Amino acid sequence: MxxxxxxxxxxxxxxxxxxxxxxxxxxxxxxxxxxxxxxAIKPSGVPYDELTPDQMVVVDFDGQxxxxxxxxxxxxxxxxxxxxxxxxxxxxxxxxxxxxTAWAQSQRNIPIFGTTHADHLTTxxxxxxxxxxxxxxGNYEYETGFQIINHFEAERLDYKEVEMIxxxxxxPFAWGKTGxxxxxxxxxxxxxxxxxxxxxxxxxxxxxxxxxxxxxHYERKHGxxxxxxxx
Numbered sequence: 001m002x003x004x005x006x007x008x009x010x011x012x013x014x015x016x017x018x019x020x021x022x023x024x025x026x027x028x029x030x031x032x033x034x035x036x037x038x039x040a041i042k043p044s045g046v047p048y049d050e051l052t053p054d055q056m057v058v059v060d061f062d063g064q065x066x067x068x069x070x071x072x073x074x075x076x077x078x079x080x081x082x083x084x085x086x087x088x089x090x091x092x093x094x095x096x097x098x099x100x101t102a103w104a105q106s107q108r109n110i111p112i113f114g115t116t117h118a119d120h121l122t123t124x125x126x127x128x129x130x131x132x133x134x135x136x137x138g139n140y141e142y143e144t145g146f147q148i149i150n151h152f153e154a155e156r157l158d159y160k161e162v163e164m165i166x167x168x169x170x171x172p173f174a175w176g177k178t179g180x181x182x183x184x185x186x187x188x189x190x191x192x193x194x195x196x197x198x199x200x201x202x203x204x205x206x207x208x209x210x211x212x213x214x215x216x217h218y219e220r221k222h223g224x225x226x227x228x229x230x231x
Contacts, residue, residue, distance in 0.1 A: 002040060002058045002067055005031045009040035010053040012179040016095060017048045019187050027095035028073040031179035032083050034090070037061055039083055043070035063142070074141060081145025082175065086159045091179030093186040096171040099193035103127065104166035110192060112209050113199045117192045118217035121162060125189060126155060130168040148173060164189045 012029040016022040025048070030041035040056040057068035063080035065072065073079075079092045095101075103110050103125075110125035112118060117125075128151035135143035148165055152158075163185045164174040172193075174185035199206050221228045 002033070002036070002038065003053075005033045005038070005040040006056040006058065007053045008179050009042065009056045010051060012091065012093070012183050013042045013051060013056075014048060015180070015183045016093070016186075019183070021093075021095045021097045021183075021186055021190060022048070023096070027093070027097075028075055028079075029093045029179055029183060030073075030076075030079045030083075030091065032090050034087075038066050039079060041073050041076055041079060043068070044073050046070065075144075077139065077141040078145040078148075078173070081142060082148065082173075085145075085149055086175070088160055088177065089163075089175040089182075090177050091182035092173065092175045093179075093182040094171065094173050095186055095190075097186070097190040097193075099197055100166060100172040100190050101170075102197070103193050104171050105169055107168045110166070110189075110196045112214060113196055113206055114209055115213060115217045116195060118209055118214045119221055120185075120188050120192075120218075121164075122214050122218045123157070123162060125164055125166065125192065126151060126157060126162065127166040127168055130170075144170070 009031040016027050025045050028042040030039045032039040038058050038060050040058050043055050043057050055070055057070055057072035058066045059072055059076055060066055061080050061084040063077040075094050082092055107127060109127045112124050128147050131147050147167060163176050166172050172189050174182050174189055176182040176185050220226055
């Protein structure tokens with residue numbers, strides 16, 4: 001009944017070490033089946049070279065286990081909150097990739113310096129502030145999901161257009177319509193984070209990308225008359 005999302009979640013999780021986005025077990029991917037109201041996610045603390053599709057744990061959008069014998073990722077409740085409140089996402093990736101995490105620890109948005117960034121977003125990559133003591137001492141992983149959602153609401157961001165965020169002092173989260181798209185967005189976030197750091201090191205006064213270039217690069221991929229790639 002759930003084999004297809006377990007297989008997909010396994011495949012997506014295995015991309016993280018291949019792309020250099022995780023060290024040891026520092027990350028997870030989940031894949032949702034909205035018709036069944038569930039998602040499959042990596043089991044907690046299991047090394048990637050030991051993973052199998054059948055080890056993926058299936059949980060509902062309240063974070064309750066539906067199928068599986070292993071404990072799901074410690075970040076499961078964060079994923080559950082995002083799936084429950086953002087109804088158009090089908091996959092979520094969380095890593096502690098080096099450069100994106102460094103920006104998160106610096107509590108800074110990643111500025112839109114170049115066209116690589118603009119190919120994917122028209123805004124800076126947002127960094128939510130560190131969580132309050134009350135949220136940290138409460139249901140931490142559950143509240144992390146609301147820290148993300150609340151920041152999007154406060155900044156008037158659309159989760160369907162901005163598919164990534166940094167959580168202050170923590171690490172990045174990315175999502176998409178599918179699991180593999182969330183992995184792609186996570187890899188883009190890490191690459192852009194590295195480029196932005198190098199840009200500021202080379203020129204601490206580097207200017208933000210011109211609006212005309214932001215518009216051009218985003219719309220040639222995502223606009224109504226997009227012409228990037230094949231039809």
